Amino acid sequence: MGASLAMAACGGEMTPEEAANLENEALAQSESELGSCNNWSEFTPTGSQFCDYRGCGSYLTCDPEYVKNPDAAAKGTGEENIYYCPDGSPPWRVYRPGTFAETSSYRVCFDQYGNYTHTEYQYSSTLVTCGC
Template identity: 75%
Template sequence: MNTFLRAVVMAGASLAMAACGGEMTPEEAALAENEALTQSESELGSCNNWSEYNPTGNTFCDYRSCGYTWTCDDWYAKGSNAAAKETPDENILYCENGMPAYRVPNPGTFAETYSYRVCFDQYGNYTHTEYQYSSSLMACGC
């Protein structure tokens, strides 16, 4: 919709300037476009600012943000974590059989949170509510 408004504004501004006997500079065109878009968007309605994040009450277990441990379990040899070698210090961890240890991420419990904002039309009538979600680490371990 913004693209349509931008095209209408630019066409109208160009015609007006041509009728007055002059071409618009790029700076004048950008200024006219921004002013018209701001007015057009405000006339279409608005949404309030986002609220603070609030807990949803949902938690989940995920394997991030809680570090990792090393294992020699052969089951991990087939996974994507096999023989992780990110720094020279990690290369010193070897199993009894001489193979490198496998890095295994530790699980963490995460709390889901949400934020919302309320939207209105140009007449001040409620139209809809928008939500966005996030999560934060509560504790390592699940």
Template identity: 50%
Template sequence: MTPEEAAAEEAEALATVEAELGSCGTWSTWTNTGTTSCGATTSCGYYWVCEPYAKEGDPESLVGGGGIEGAAPSCPLGQTARRYNYRGRFNQQSSYRVCFNEAGTYTHTEYQYQNIFNTCSC
């Protein structure tokens, strides 16, 4: 079975299970879970690094001290300019809704999560 066929089969099974349920309430408001993460984000700007072809970057090769620079730097022969986004902090938020069967009996609670940008640097 191809990955596409497996995904289609899984989606069909999920749709059947959801159709058998009575209903779910509305989603609650988003609330912070207390979990944070740190990752590269375009919201915080970027910097350029000259890197040898097909090799890991060297922090000492940072060109221009970082910052938002419009054009890629000119790199030495055998290297290429690579753009990296600065890191930012994200807050995880959650929301939930309660679901019931046709008889009005509680069946389960569904949760959804999202990460919201908080601030630059970690």
């Protein structure tokens, strides 16, 4: 609609094809401008930490107490090669939790004239230690 008004002011109404072409050109220019960002910064800690129950691998156990009690499950049995329990049932998988630290990185974006347009952020997390 804005393109139609601009063309009307310059001497005539635009055809739908002309309006679509003009919009596509504007979109391509906007995408080009948004793509002109500097490199990402180094990842830096945000100060946030969280516990992920699958953070440090897992082990198999036949003891139902390890499934019921998460503190016991975190300690492990050391018997990771159990494939079947003595009664023939499959063992339970118990996950070892890990503490993760969140990090962030950013890059600053400029238009084709070198003017600041926006800043983009990305987040990641890194395993700090096993256990929570």
